[in-house]
Amino acid sequence: xxxxxVTLAYMSNKSExxxxxxxxxxxxxxxxxxLCTLCAVDGCAIIYSPFESQPEVWPSLEETAxxxxxxxxxxxxxxxxxxxxxxxxxxxxxxxxxxxxxxxxIENKRKEVKCFMYKCMAGIKNxxxxxxxxxxxxxxxxxxxxxxxxxxxxELNIVDPNDPATSVSQNLH
Numbered sequence: 001x002x003x004x005x006v007t008l009a010y011m012s013n014k015s016e017x018x019x020x021x022x023x024x025x026x027x028x029x030x031x032x033x034x035l036c037t038l039c040a041v042d043g044c045a046i047i048y049s050p051f052e053s054q055p056e057v058w059p060s061l062e063e064t065a066x067x068x069x070x071x072x073x074x075x076x077x078x079x080x081x082x083x084x085x086x087x088x089x090x091x092x093x094x095x096x097x098x099x100x101x102x103x104x105x106i107e108n109k110r111k112e113v114k115c116f117m118y119k120c121m122a123g124i125k126n127x128x129x130x131x132x133x134x135x136x137x138x139x140x141x142x143x144x145x146x147x148x149x150x151x152x153x154x155e156l157n158i159v160d161p162n163d164p165a166t167s168v169s170q171n172l173h
Contacts, residue, residue, distance in 0.1 A: 018051050021049065021051065022051075025047055025049075025056065028045065028047070029045055029047075029056075029058045032044075032045045032058060033058070033059070036059075042063075042066075042067050042070070043067065044057070044058060044059065044063060044064040044067045044068065045057070045058040045064075046058075046064060109134065109137055110137055110140070110141060113134050113137045113138050113141050114141050114145075116130065116138075117138065117141060117142065117145070
């Protein structure tokens with residue numbers, strides 16, 4: 001039987017909240033144990049609860065103190081190297097999205113220019129309608145297309161690689 005989707009919100013019913021807490025606490029400790037065993041790393045868990053007077057410590061108080069003292073003895077730069085907060089996470093995510101947007105805008109511009117070029121070749125568009133601000137993109141697209149055509153023609157043995165007169169780029173000039 002599949003689990004139902006859990007809404008992440010505060011549970012107002014105290015007994016349900018305590019049952020859920022205990023189940024999830026056991027799962028968290030099990031995951032920490034598996035992580036330490038499978039990856040051969042030191043780890044610990046300290047869980048404070050409104051249902052118990054003392055925090056639960058895993059694996060033991062001595063081992064937890066040892067792990068924490070090793071962590072605290074590291075320089076602050078090492079301690080915080082992989083930590084993130086919501087602000088830095090959001091900034092990193094925003095930068096990634098901006099880079100993706102720029103990449104997609106460039107790709108879209110290339111596709112628009114390529115489509116315009118093909119429409120001109122088919123006689124659908126007039127080359128005089130071309131926006132010269134995209135001249136560099138058009139040059140790049142034309143070079144890419146002629147290179148692809150030359151290579152395809154060589155594959156089909158239509159062009160003699162030693163004869164520049166039969167090359168597509170020479171015929172365009």
